[in-house]
Structure formats: structure tokens, C-alpha cells
Amino acid sequence: METDQAEKRTRREFLRRMGVFGALILAMGAFLRQLLVFFSPSMKKTPTHKFLVAKVDEVPLGQAKEITIQGKPVFVVHLESGFKVFSGVCTHLGCIVKWEPNNDRFYCPCHKGVFNREGDVMEGPPPRPLDEFVVELDENLVFIQVADKRKGPWS
Amino acid sequence: MVMSTQAESSKRFPVDGTAIGDVLFKEKIPVHMKHWLFAMGTTPFILFPIQIITGLMLAFYFIPSPELAYESVRHITQDVQLGFWIRGIHHWAANLMIISIFLHMMRVYFTQAYRKPRELNWIFGFILLGLTMTISFTGYSLTYNQLSYWAATVGSNMVGEVPLIGNLLLAWLRGGSDVGTNTLTRFYTLHVWVLPILITIMIALHIIVLRGHGISQPEGFPKESYNFFPGHMYKIVIVGLFLLSLLSLLAVILPPGIGDKADPVNTPLHIQPEWYFFAVFLFLKWVPLSVGLFIVGLVILVIVFWPFLEPLLSKKESQRALISYLLGSVAILTLIVFTLIETFTN
Numbered sequence: 001m002e003t004d005q006a007e008k009r010t011r012r013e014f015l016r017r018m019g020v021f022g023a024l025i026l027a028m029g030a031f032l033r034q035l036l037v038f039f040s041p042s043m044k045k046t047p048t049h050k051f052l053v054a055k056v057d058e059v060p061l062g063q064a065k066e067i068t069i070q071g072k073p074v075f076v077v078h079l080e081s082g083f084k085v086f087s088g089v090c091t092h093l094g095c096i097v098k099w100e101p102n103n104d105r106f107y108c109p110c111h112k113g114v115f116n117r118e119g120d121v122m123e124g125p126p127p128r129p130l131d132e133f134v135v136e137l138d139e140n141l142v143f144i145q146v147a148d149k150r151k152g153p154w155s
Numbered sequence: 156m157v158m159s160t161q162a163e164s165s166k167r168f169p170v171d172g173t174a175i176g177d178v179l180f181k182e183k184i185p186v187h188m189k190h191w192l193f194a195m196g197t198t199p200f201i202l203f204p205i206q207i208i209t210g211l212m213l214a215f216y217f218i219p220s221p222e223l224a225y226e227s228v229r230h231i232t233q234d235v236q237l238g239f240w241i242r243g244i245h246h247w248a249a250n251l252m253i254i255s256i257f258l259h260m261m262r263v264y265f266t267q268a269y270r271k272p273r274e275l276n277w278i279f280g281f282i283l284l285g286l287t288m289t290i291s292f293t294g295y296s297l298t299y300n301q302l303s304y305w306a307a308t309v310g311s312n313m314v315g316e317v318p319l320i321g322n323l324l325l326a327w328l329r330g331g332s333d334v335g336t337n338t339l340t341r342f343y344t345l346h347v348w349v350l351p352i353l354i355t356i357m358i359a360l361h362i363i364v365l366r367g368h369g370i371s372q373p374e375g376f377p378k379e380s381y382n383f384f385p386g387h388m389y390k391i392v393i394v395g396l397f398l399l400s401l402l403s404l405l406a407v408i409l410p411p412g413i414g415d416k417a418d419p420v421n422t423p424l425h426i427q428p429e430w431y432f433f434a435v436f437l438f439l440k441w442v443p444l445s446v447g448l449f450i451v452g453l454v455i456l457v458i459v460f461w462p463f464l465e466p467l468l469s470k471k472e473s474q475r476a477l478i479s480y481l482l483g484s485v486a487i488l489t490l491i492v493f494t495l496i497e498t499f500t501n
Contacts, residue, residue: 020385027396027399034237038240040236
């Protein structure tokens with residue numbers, strides 16, 4: 001026991017000890033960092049972009065205007081209550097709906113889904129109303145907030 | 156000056172640090188322990204704290220209710236930052252813990268380290284295996300997907316086959332007639348409180364008994380020893396670092412999925428328990444349930460009391476060793492073959 005303590009600490013022994021315990025401390029630090037990340041709720045808000053979709057006087061009351069954003073059709077509808085903007089992608093299986101001004105409805109040709117001008121399902125198989133964008137009015141201009149698409153190399 | 160501060164502070168905190176340090180770090184380790192084969196028992200001892208830490212982290216997000224259990228596991232796996240990683244480590248460490256306990260048991264068996272006076276520690280070790288399998292079973296039942304739900308149903312039904320008190324035990328375990336809300340909270344309480352505490356107590360007993368006897372010395376090694384610190388400590392640290400890297404790797408390349416949400420009115424076509432129950436599961440498909448459970452119970456009793464049964468085999472030491480080698484090999488081969496058959500035929 002005494003000889004152990006008196007044993008001269010060689011450089012090799014010192015380096016070995018530093019190596020093993022240094023690696024342990026590094027690993028524990030990295031692990032702790034991961035635990036902290038896991039514990040912290042994600043505060044990231046989905047980044048959005050403002051798109052100008054119409055001028056107020058361009059869409060008559062009760063009518064819809066079709067435009068394309070990021071390659072997908074979007075309908076700007078002028079209602080008594082203000083403006084609503086719907087995605088033109090049918091909530092059933094993803095076909096593109098058509099605005100039928102004479103019938104005052106959106107119609108999906110694939111499975112005969114019918115939505116009214118508020119976007120609610122009137123007939124057919126769609127499981128939920130048309131997806132709606134957040135609308136911002138700025139004097140004469142109608143804007144919507146669109147979530148930025150983030151594309152990684154694997155998506 | 157230094158001495159007096161130490162003396163003063165030990166009056167306030169009357170614990171002798173050097174004595175504890177001596178017990179922890181100056182244990183005499185026989186030289187055969189330098190072989191990695193003998194580091195098997197350290198593995199579950201390192202994995203268990205990892206399970207405690209990752210389990211604690213998962214408990215911050217997991218909700219044990221039939222409505223939200225599956226959804227919260229999905230949330231952890233897909234939404235929470237590094238959730239897939241923490242859950243993956245918890246999943247893989249559980250599997251590695253079972254594997255390492257099996258390997259440790261095999262090492263102890265084939266080096267006959269269970270022999271007098273260490274019979275009790277063999278039994279403690281076997282209880283630890285049982286507790287680990289139980290905590291794994293209650294753990295994967297919590298994810299509440301189709302496989303875990305039906306595994307919980309089938310697994311708890313087996314408890315109902317216990318003679319006389321089976322139905323009472325089944326009702327206690329499930330907290331009702333079917334697997335449901337009460338079952339989930341019971342399994343959760345068992346998984347995060349009761350079983351971890353029992354395992355901690357058993358590990359403590361296992362190590363106290365081990366230290367009391369001193370490590371058993373297999374034949375053919377010089378009777379020399381070295382201090383636990385630093386040589387053996389290095390080994391444990393290296394095993395720990397290796398395990399952390401392996402777990403991280405497994406969590407990333409083979410992350411556990413979330414499966415389909417549990418549907419109590421729809422049993423899927425192929426249900427299977429986790430792989431470490433395959434051998435028993437396969438055997439129970441071949442024989443009537445009560446007969447099967449009786450035989451499995453008998454096998455467990457033989458393993459538990461093996462250190463006391465082995466001396467009865469023969470008076471000659473060489474014959475005893477030969478018979479126990481043969482029996483052990485047959486048992487392990489059977490276990491492996493059964494597990495493989497179940498893996499590839501279902």
C-alpha cells in the first residue's frame with residue numbers, strides 16, 4: 001500500500017490517465033449537452049414568408065381569384081366578412097379543385113368532392129375543409145403568410 | 156493549517172472520505188480480471204445508470220394514458236429535439252443489458268464461479284436477470300402500439316395461468332379485466348419506480364456479496380492481484396465509452412419505430428414478443444399452456460438452485476465439471492436454436 005503511493009508517477013502513466021479520464025469527461029460532457037437539448041422545448045417558429053396575393057378591388061364580392069404560389073394553386077375569396085385564402089389542393093387525395101362561379105362552389109373532379117366558398121365540405125369524400133392561409137390586409141392589398149419550404153439534400 | 160481545516164470540516168460532515176475511498180478504489184483485483192471476458196458483469200452495471208438517466212429524460216415527455224401514450228411516444232420520436240436519439244439509446248441499452256447479463260451468466264457458469272460459497276450470489280444474479288426482463292416487458296408495453304398492446308395482453312394472460320391465485324394476480328396486474336388505463340399506469344409505476352428500486356437493491360446486494368467473498372479465481376492463473384484504481388478503473392471507463400458510442404450508433408442507424416397505434420378490437424396477424432422471449436414463446440406454441448408454463452417454471456427452478464444441484468451430480472470433480480459443461484452447452488444451444496427458429500419462421 002505504501003509503495004503504491006510512493007510509486008513515482010511516470011510520464012507514460014500520467015498520459016494514460018489523462019487520456020482515459022479526459023475521454024470520459026469529454027463523453028460525459030457531450031452526453032450532458034444532448035440531455036439538455038432533449039430537455040429544452042423547441043422554440044423554433046416555422047419561418048414564414050409574406051406573399052401579395054391580390055388587390056382588394058380586383059376580386060368582386062362573392063368571387064374567387066386563382067393564383068399560383070410555390071407551384072401550387074391558391075384561391076383568394078372575397079366574402080362579406082373579408083378575405084379568405086384557400087389552398088387549391090383537395091383534402092381528400094390531393095387533386096386540384098376548380099372554382100365554379102356559377103355554382104358558387106369549389107369542385108374536385110377526381111372524386112366529386114364539393115366545398116362551399118367558405119372552404120367547408122358540402123358533398124363527397126373530403127375528410128376536412130380546404131386548408132386555409134393566414135390573411136393580412138394592408139389597405140388595398142391582400143397578403144398571406146406561407147411557411148417556408150426547407151429542403152434538405154435527402155428530401 | 157490544511158489538516159485543521161479538514162478536521163474542522165469533518166466535524167460538520169462526519170464522514171471519513173479516505174476510508175470510503177479505500178473501500179472503493181483499493182480493492183485487490185486478481186490478475187485474471189485483465190482479460191476482457193471477465194468484464195462482462197461491468198456492462199449491465201454501466202448500462203443501468205444510462206437507463207435511469209435516459210428513462211428520466213423520457214419521463215419528461217411520456218404520458219401513460221391509452222389516449223396519449225402512443226401520441227407522446229410519436230411526439231418524442233418525431234418532434235422533440237434529439238428525442239429519437241434518447242429513445243433509441245433507452246431502447247438499445249435495454250437490449251444490450253439483457254445480452255450482457257446472459258453473457259455474464261454464461262461466463263460465471265462455465266468458469267464455475269457459482270460454486271460454494273458463492274451460491275447465494277448466483278441466485279441474486281438470476282433475480283437480477285428476472286427483474287431486467289420484467290422491466291423490459293413493462294417498458295415496451297408502455298409504447299402502446301399494436302405489438303406492445305398485444306404483447307402486454309398475451310404476457311399478462313400467462314400470469315393468469317398460475318395455479319390457484321392466477322386470476323387474482325392477473326386482476327392486480329391489469330387493474331381490471333382487460334389491458335387498459337389502469338394497466339398502463341400500473342406498468343408505468345412498475346417500470347419507473349418499483350422495478351428500478353428493486354434492481355438497485357439487488358445490484359447493491361450482488362456487489363456487497365461479491366466484495367465480501369472476493370472475486371473467484373478460475374484455474375490456471377497466477378495468484379497475483381492489483382489495485383482497483385487506476386488499472387481496473389481504466390477498463391471500466393473504456394467499457395463505458397465503448398457502450399456509449401455503440402448505443403449512439405445503434406440509436407442513429409437502427410432507431411426504434413413507433414408502429415401502429417394500439418387497437419383493442421383488432422389483433423394483428425403476426426404478434427411476437429421481444430426477441431429475448433422468443434424461446435419461451437416458441438415452446439409455448441408447441442405444448443398446452445399449463446404444461447408449458449409448468450416446464451418453464453421447472454427449468455427456472457433448476458437454474459436458480461443449480462449451485463446446490465451441481466454437487467449432487469457426481470462425487471468426482473472432473474465428472475461434475477464435464478456434466479455441467481455438457482448440460483450448459485445443451486441449454487444454451489437450445490435457447491439459441493429456439494430463438495432462431497422463432498426469428499425466421501414467424
